[in-house]
Amino acid sequence: IMYRVQDTVINKKLSDFQFFFFQAEDGIRDAQESRGLGDVYKRQTQSTWGLYKSEYIKMSRRFDSKVNSFSAEGKLLQVEYAVEAINKSRPGIGALIKDGAILGAVKDVVSALLERTRQSEKIYCLDKNIYCVVSGVSADGNYLIDYARGLAQDYRFQMREYINVEKLVVDICDQKQYYTQFGGSRLFGAAFIYAGYDTTHGFQLYNSDPSGNYAGWKATAIGTNSIAANSFLKDEYQEDINLDQGLDLVVKSLSKTLDTSSPSADKIELLVLQLDENKQVKARFLNEKEITELLKRNNILKEKVAE
Amino acid sequence: FFFFFQAEDGIRDAQESRGLGDVYKRQGINAEYMGRINQNKILKEQYIRKMSIDTYNGGAIIGMIGKNCVALACDRRLGVQFQTIATNFQKVFQMQDDILLGLSGLGTDIQTFSAVMEYELNLYNLKENRKMKPNTFANLVSTTLYSKRFSPYFVSPIVAGLEKGQPVLTTYDSIGCLTKTEEFVVGGTAAETLYGIAEAFYRPNLNPDELGEIVAQILVSGCDRDILSGWGGVVYVLTEDGLSTKILKTKQT
Numbered sequence: 001i002m003y004r005v006q007d008t009v010i011n012k013k014l015s016d017f018q019f020f021f022f023q024a025e026d027g028i029r030d031a032q033e034s035r036g037l038g039d040v041y042k043r044q045t046q047s048t049w050g051l052y053k054s055e056y057i058k059m060s061r062r063f064d065s066k067v068n069s070f071s072a073e074g075k076l077l078q079v080e081y082a083v084e085a086i087n088k089s090r091p092g093i094g095a096l097i098k099d100g101a102i103l104g105a106v107k108d109v110v111s112a113l114l115e116r117t118r119q120s121e122k123i124y125c126l127d128k129n130i131y132c133v134v135s136g137v138s139a140d141g142n143y144l145i146d147y148a149r150g151l152a153q154d155y156r157f158q159m160r161e162y163i164n165v166e167k168l169v170v171d172i173c174d175q176k177q178y179y180t181q182f183g184g185s186r187l188f189g190a191a192f193i194y195a196g197y198d199t200t201h202g203f204q205l206y207n208s209d210p211s212g213n214y215a216g217w218k219a220t221a222i223g224t225n226s227i228a229a230n231s232f233l234k235d236e237y238q239e240d241i242n243l244d245q246g247l248d249l250v251v252k253s254l255s256k257t258l259d260t261s262s263p264s265a266d267k268i269e270l271l272v273l274q275l276d277e278n279k280q281v282k283a284r285f286l287n288e289k290e291i292t293e294l295l296k297r298n299n300i301l302k303e304k305v306a307e
Numbered sequence: 308f309f310f311f312f313q314a315e316d317g318i319r320d321a322q323e324s325r326g327l328g329d330v331y332k333r334q335g336i337n338a339e340y341m342g343r344i345n346q347n348k349i350l351k352e353q354y355i356r357k358m359s360i361d362t363y364n365g366g367a368i369i370g371m372i373g374k375n376c377v378a379l380a381c382d383r384r385l386g387v388q389f390q391t392i393a394t395n396f397q398k399v400f401q402m403q404d405d406i407l408l409g410l411s412g413l414g415t416d417i418q419t420f421s422a423v424m425e426y427e428l429n430l431y432n433l434k435e436n437r438k439m440k441p442n443t444f445a446n447l448v449s450t451t452l453y454s455k456r457f458s459p460y461f462v463s464p465i466v467a468g469l470e471k472g473q474p475v476l477t478t479y480d481s482i483g484c485l486t487k488t489e490e491f492v493v494g495g496t497a498a499e500t501l502y503g504i505a506e507a508f509y510r511p512n513l514n515p516d517e518l519g520e521i522v523a524q525i526l527v528s529g530c531d532r533d534i535l536s537g538w539g540g541v542v543y544v545l546t547e548d549g550l551s552t553k554i555l556k557t558k559q560t
Contacts, residue, residue: 118436125433149433157426 068181078187079180082210085136086191091223091257092122092133094193094205095237097246100274101195101203104250105133106223106258107267119285123271127152129162129281130196131271135223136210137189144190148172165196169206169214177212187211191222195273197281203273219249225257232256243272247286248298255300263300265291358388360461361481364414365535366398367497369505369526370465370476372489373518376546377474379409379467380526382497382557383539394538394559401550402428405469406441407543408448411495412462412481420460423451441468441475445485452483463494469545497533504528519544519553527557534560 071077093104105122123133126148134141151171155163172192179187187210194206207222208214219237221229232253241249250270255263270286286294295301368381385396399409400421408424410417427447431439439447445466452460459481468475478492479485486492491509493501504525513521523542530537540555 127429127433146434149430153426153429156429157422160422 068184076180076211079211082136082187082189083191085189086209086222087224087226089135089137089191089223090122091221091226091229091254092135092191092193093219093221093229093233093250093253093257094133094195094207094217095219095233095246095250096195096203096205096217096239098240098242099203100243100246100272101197101205102243102246102250102273103131103133103193103195103271104254105135105269106254106263107269108138120269120271123269123285125283126168126194126196127156127162128283129198130165130168130194131273131283132192132194133222135191135193140188141190141192144172144175144188144192147175162198164198164200165194165204166201166206166216168196169194169208173208173212173214175212176208176210180211193217193220193222195271197273197275219253221253221257223257229253229257243274247272247294251291251294251298251300255295255298263295265289265295265301268295270294361412361463362496362535363388364412364417365496365533366396366411366414366417367493367495367501367526367530367533367536368398368409368411368465369491369493369501369522369529370409370467370478371491371505371509371513371518371522371525372474372476372511373513373515373544375469375472375474376515376518376544377407377467377469377476378515378518378522378542378544379407379465380522380540380542381409381411382495382526382530382536383541384535384537385414386535389534391538399541399543400425401543402444403438404550405545406439406444407467407545407550408444409465409467409494410462411465412460416460416462420451420462420464423460424448427451441466441470444468445475445477445487448477449479449483449485452479452481456482465492465494467543467545469547472547493529495533495536497529497536500532501525501529515544515546515551519551523553523555527555531558 090106090108092106093102095102103123107121122135123131124145125131126145130152132145132148134145148168148171152163152168155167176188179185189210191209192207194208195203197203205217205220206214207217207220209222218239219233221233233249236249236252238245247270251268254268258267265288268291270291272284272286274282274284276282292301365384365386366382368379370377370379379399381398383394383396383398384391385393396414396417398411398417399407402408402424408421410420424444424447428439428444445468448464448466452464461481463481464479466475466477475487476489476492477485477487478494490511491505493505495501508521508525510521519542522544523540526540526542530540537557538559539557542553542555544551544553
């Protein structure tokens with residue numbers, strides 16, 4: 001007589017764990033090994049099914065030990081490696097000022113051959129009230145930026161108002177976190193500094209790293225030499241500074257991140273976020289002339305040899 | 308229909324017989340009629356069926372091209388069939404500094420469709436890093452409407468814009484059939500009356516002031532003859548220098 005058994009667990013070590021269940025699909029009951037993943041394939045013949053099963057288990061065992069698992073020391077190695085990638089990338093800075101926020105970045109490539117198609121290479125608009133600087137793998141950053149833009153518009157469509165800054169940051173971080181745990185794909189190698197405004201908390205500054213972790217800041221730096229820049233910011237930053245003081249601070253800390261090369265205006269991008277007379281966020285990129293002035297004012301610019 | 312004469316207050320009126328017997332004392336013709344309608348489900352369905360979904364909220368819009376300018380005007384009423392609910396209901400939306408979107412039709416779809424177009428336009432601006440040309444926007448309206456071909460937005464949009472100084476004026480049915488025009492377009496429950504008046508008063512190459520004035524006159528006259536439109540008006544005139552907005556006071560009926 002055939003009898004039905006549900007999920008009998010055979011007493012073995014963890015690595016040899018096997019479930020048995022009876023399949024009643026074609027009216028014929030057979031004992032089948034459960035892959036623990038849910039049945040995807042209908043049983044065709046014993047031999048072909050067996051082939052799928054063993055291949056799958058082999059692959060999944062190799063996979064599991066890489067991206068989504070803890071190391072023996074309790075670390076998520078991929079996350080740490082991704083953070084390393086950021087620390088080797090071009091810097092980004094953000095600072096809150098009394099009536100707004102400033103974002104600064106050093107451009108990746110400055111070449112005479114480069115044709116500028118976008119207004120900015122590193123500072124992006126997510127919605128009218130939120131901007132961000134990217135550091136790390138640009139392509140990953142671009143993907144997340146488009147993703148965030150879609151989310152911000154979805155929110156605007158549903159609620160008929162601008163998304164709150166922290167909410168968007170959290171949504172992006174949720175996406176980053178997803179890839180540290182599911183999917184079997186690599187992490188996003190992108191870190192951001194976000195500057196934005198909402199009526200709940202006014203102007204705010206956040207950063208996020210590849211793990212999906214985020215924090216709020218008064219001023220912060222990411223990318224190459226961010227430790228030096230952050231330490232400078234910690235000493236020098238004061239609350240309620242005005243725009244000029246803020247720009248000085250940002251530009252000085254950017255120069256800390258470029259220890260050997262001499263910064264010129266075409267290597268630096270600066271964005272200022274403030275409110276206009278109608279209490280709407282207005283964003284302004286500084287032009288090359290203004291940046292040059294700023295660098296001169298702070299004794300950063302190395303004077304070019306007269307031709 | 309059955310007719311019988313009521314002799315209640317000594318005044319005889321023809322009343323529709325519900326076949327159920329009279330419940331209400333006659334107060335006013337409308338009140339009693341409405342009362343009877345609500346009492347009788349069958350009659351109520353017939354009554355409501357007369358109001359299609361396009362005419363449920365009421366409204367009137369008109370767009371007209373002038374010399375290097377374009378005007379778009381709308382009434383301000385939002386009604387639930389014959390009852391007026393609001394007199395400040397927005398029907399024209401400035402999508403960009405050179406694009407206006409006017410919508411007539413079902414009130415909730417006016418709100419949602421304008422939000423959908425704003426959504427598309429915002430993402431376009433961010434991703435393509437440029438403004439949208441009025442003609443592009445006009446086409447996007449058409450394709451967005453068609454994407455809901457089998458559960459449509461019950462709106463009849465008008466797009467008015469200025470592309471390199473040249474006026475753009477397009478209109479659509481509710482599933483996206485695009486019509487480009489060089490003169491004027493009308494929409495809403497007052498459309499039939501607006502057509503006639505606009506045809507009579509339209510002249511080509513009006514300057515912005517004349518255009519605004521004429522469009523205002525046409526709108527007000529048209530709305531006066533349509534019970535579902537009116538309660539004020541708003542006239543937008545778009546020129547290269549910017550957008551001017553005028554709020555009209557009309558007969559409050």
